[in-house]
Amino acid sequence: MKTKLPLSEGLIHFPGYFDRAEQDVLVTAVRDVVAEAPLYVPVMPGTGKPMSVRMTNCGSLGWVTDKERGYRYQATHPVTGRPWLAIPQMLVDLWREVSDYDKDPEACLVNFYGDDAKMGLHQDRDETDFNAPVVSVSLGNSCLFRIGGLERKDRTSSLKLDSGDVFVLGGAGRLCFHGVDRIYPGTSTLLKNGGRINLTLRRVNP
Secondary structure: OOOOEEEEOOEEEEOOOOOHHHHHHHHHHHHHHHHHOOOEOOEOOOOOOEOOEEEEEEEOOEEEOOOOOOOEEEOEOOOOOOEOOOOOHHHHHHHHHHOOOOOOOOEEEEEEEOOOOOEEEEOOOOOOOOOOOEEEEEEEOOEEEEEOOOOOOOOOEEEEEOOOOEEEEOHHHOOOOEEEEEEOOOOOOOOOOOOEEEEEEEOOOO
């Protein structure tokens, strides 16, 4: 039985959802995705400022951002122009287990955090249907994850996400602001060169 820690309405933490052997399988699947759809450095809309993470996607749609067109979903890699690979079945099974949603995910964003990377507070709101949750998987080094409310100014709290943890933002918490304040180097041996992979599963369309 997986440990399930509801934090507030719609926010659920599953610590250690994937054991080490399952994490190894997921890392292999991610490597296969990256081999076909290489990691690249996304930039902020308008300013063109590079983000501190590298990213790619799998699924029928992928989340991308650039200076000119901003945040959006599209069916092809913005650098190679090739379609994204399918989402690994293990992640589809995870979604079906924890999402409480009747349609499968369309997008899986793959973010790679080096040990000095972070992600500012933001909402996941580029989808057209907010009834589906956001499901994320942590692999590799631990991070300090910050979660707030529906307004940027709302009070925040923090928790540590370790390799194999799953976090769900759904229901009333679907649009909560969240971010990654820091990575804790050397807290996992899963990735031979360190860092952290975050996999974010989303349903884009109703």
